[in-house]
Amino acid sequence: MSTQIPKQTEKADETAAETETDAPSKGDERRAEKRRRADERRRQREAEEAERAAADENTVELRVFRYDPDVEGKQEPRFDTFHVPFTKGMTVLDALMYARDSYDSSLTFRHSCRQAVCGSDAMFVNGGQKLACKTQIDELEEPIRVEPLPHAEVTKDLVVDMEHFYDQMEAVEPYFQTNEYPDGELEEQRQTRENREKIKMSTRCIWCSACMSSCNIAAGDNEYLGPAAINKAYRFAMDEREGEDVKQKRLEIIEQEHGVWRCQTQFSCTEVCPKDIPLTEHIQELKREAVKNNLKFW
Amino acid sequence: MSQSYNRGLIEDFSRWREFEAGMWAWIFHKFTGWVLIGYLFTHIAVLSTAIPASGAETAVLQAGNDVYTQTIVSLEGLLLVRVLEVGLLAVAVFHMLNGARLLLVDLGVGLESQDKSFYASLILTGAITVASVPTFIAGAF
Ligand code: HEM
Ligand code: SF4
Ligand code: FES
Numbered sequence: 001m002s003t004q005i006p007k008q009t010e011k012a013d014e015t016a017a018e019t020e021t022d023a024p025s026k027g028d029e030r031r032a033e034k035r036r037r038a039d040e041r042r043r044q045r046e047a048e049e050a051e052r053a054a055a056d057e058n059t060v061e062l063r064v065f066r067y068d069p070d071v072e073g074k075q076e077p078r079f080d081t082f083h084v085p086f087t088k089g090m091t092v093l094d095a096l097m098y099a100r101d102s103y104d105s106s107l108t109f110r111h112s113c114r115q116a117v118c119g120s121d122a123m124f125v126n127g128g129q130k131l132a133c134k135t136q137i138d139e140l141e142e143p144i145r146v147e148p149l150p151h152a153e154v155t156k157d158l159v160v161d162m163e164h165f166y167d168q169m170e171a172v173e174p175y176f177q178t179n180e181y182p183d184g185e186l187e188e189q190r191q192t193r194e195n196r197e198k199i200k201m202s203t204r205c206i207w208c209s210a211c212m213s214s215c216n217i218a219a220g221d222n223e224y225l226g227p228a229a230i231n232k233a234y235r236f237a238m239d240e241r242e243g244e245d246v247k248q249k250r251l252e253i254i255e256q257e258h259g260v261w262r263c264q265t266q267f268s269c270t271e272v273c274p275k276d277i278p279l280t281e282h283i284q285e286l287k288r289e290a291v292k293n294n295l296k297f298w
Numbered sequence: 299m300s301q302s303y304n305r306g307l308i309e310d311f312s313r314w315r316e317f318e319a320g321m322w323a324w325i326f327h328k329f330t331g332w333v334l335i336g337y338l339f340t341h342i343a344v345l346s347t348a349i350p351a352s353g354a355e356t357a358v359l360q361a362g363n364d365v366y367t368q369t370i371v372s373l374e375g376l377l378l379v380r381v382l383e384v385g386l387l388a389v390a391v392f393h394m395l396n397g398a399r400l401l402l403v404d405l406g407v408g409l410e411s412q413d414k415s416f417y418a419s420l421i422l423t424g425a426i427t428v429a430s431v432p433t434f435i436a437g438a439f
Pocket of ligand 1: 264327338
């Protein structure tokens with residue numbers, strides 16, 4: 001469980017100090033010998049522990065991506081191995097929290113709700129974008145590789161910069177707008193059951209960015225709105241209460257150069273979305289909406 | 299921003315391994331599309347040998363001594379060309395079948411089974427390719 005900066009430099013100093021003292025007393029020698037033995041015993045114990053942990057079927061092996069630009073010895077990205085005792089129902093997030101709390105408090109990752117609601121812990125687990133709190137350990141092959149989301153700047157360990165993702169979400173004006181109000185001043189803006197059903201799945205987004213990270217097109221085109229933002233646009237464009245005017249404005253955003261037409265129907269976003277939103281379906285429907293809006297043969 | 303963070307070769311490799319059906323379909327479609335364009339140009343080059351041949355004497359044509367016939371005969375005599383033709387058929391069949399799948403996807407038909415239709419395209423392509431082998435390889439040895 002070596003999570004610390006390698007200690008070679010320290011050891012080199014020690015030997016240098018030893019040779020410098022010209023006449024070590026018997027007591028010093030004995031103490032040095034004692035220290036050496038204690039060191040050796042500790043190292044042996046650690047090795048045994050690691051071995052036992054590895055042999056024990058009830059532990060899981062995690063290989064976690066580590067990187068910290070602020071600490072000199074950690075600027076080179078590397079993987080740390082953690083052996084975490086397995087408990088029934090354990091998620092990747094649980095395992096990471098155990099590793100952080102028991103082995104290395106510097107292990108950094110975002111989490112909050114632990115129940116797939118807040119969207120803060122999307123990560124790259126065994127080569128796929130997963131919500132760590134929604135991913136069961138026993139469904140994964142070991143060793144479990146945990147990395148930060150691809151195609152995003154890594155801030156530290158498993159934390160990536162989400163700013164660009166939020167910018168794209170904001171670009172589609174993700175809030176209800178309308179200029180068609182019901183008659184009475186205090187009247188509610190009612191939605192038909194059918195319309196609610198239509199946008200139901202699209203309202204589930206928790207802004208985790210898993211889809212954006214999985215998208216090959218978004219990786220190559222920084223201006224592409226991305227699946228989550230387009231889904232958000234769908235959520236409002238398909239909401240009948242917004243009215244025709246607002247829908248026109250929404251379609252203009254959707255059909256811009258870096259909007260829906262960038263999608264190549266690779267289905268990567270739909271595969272990874274932890275809320276099972278049919279993203280590709282929504283993007284395709286908006287493409288057809290955009291075509292219908294612009295093609296007039298009569 | 300969204301540029302990929304360089305975490306070394308190992309990670310790139312693991313990403314490569316983890317593609318899902320839709321992504322493979324996209325890669326194969328791109329690849330086969332460009333192979334077909336490449337073939338189109340060689341096809342034009344080979345066919346254009348018919349232009350000088352059209353000026354040849356009738357006797358030469360009947361004897362099969364014109365440039366066009368010579369070119370085709372010598373090309374078809376090469377085992378490599380026969381094998382490449384099987385490959386071309388595979389590429390074309392996959393592009394057509396997956397192209398039909400993509401048209402359905404554009405129409406919003408059967409999006410839930412897009413992965414199955416991709417596998418079906420692959421299997422059908424394989425079957426048609428295998429069935430074509432006797433025709434293409436006949437007399438090559
Ligand atoms: C029945 C025949 C064909 C069908 C149904 C078909 C269908 C398609 C479809 C639907 C696409 C769009 C893919 C997308 O949405 O991303 C496409 C792309 C393409 N096709 Fe075809 N195609 C056919 C024949 C051909 C032929 C004969 C050629 C070459 C001469 C060709 C070359 C290409 C190329 C280069 C692309 C673009 C690939 C890319 O860069 O994404 N296709 N095809
Ligand atoms: S659409 Fe799904 S994958 Fe994308 S941000 Fe929303 S919840 Fe996450
Ligand atoms: S911790 Fe909130 S979504 Fe995972």
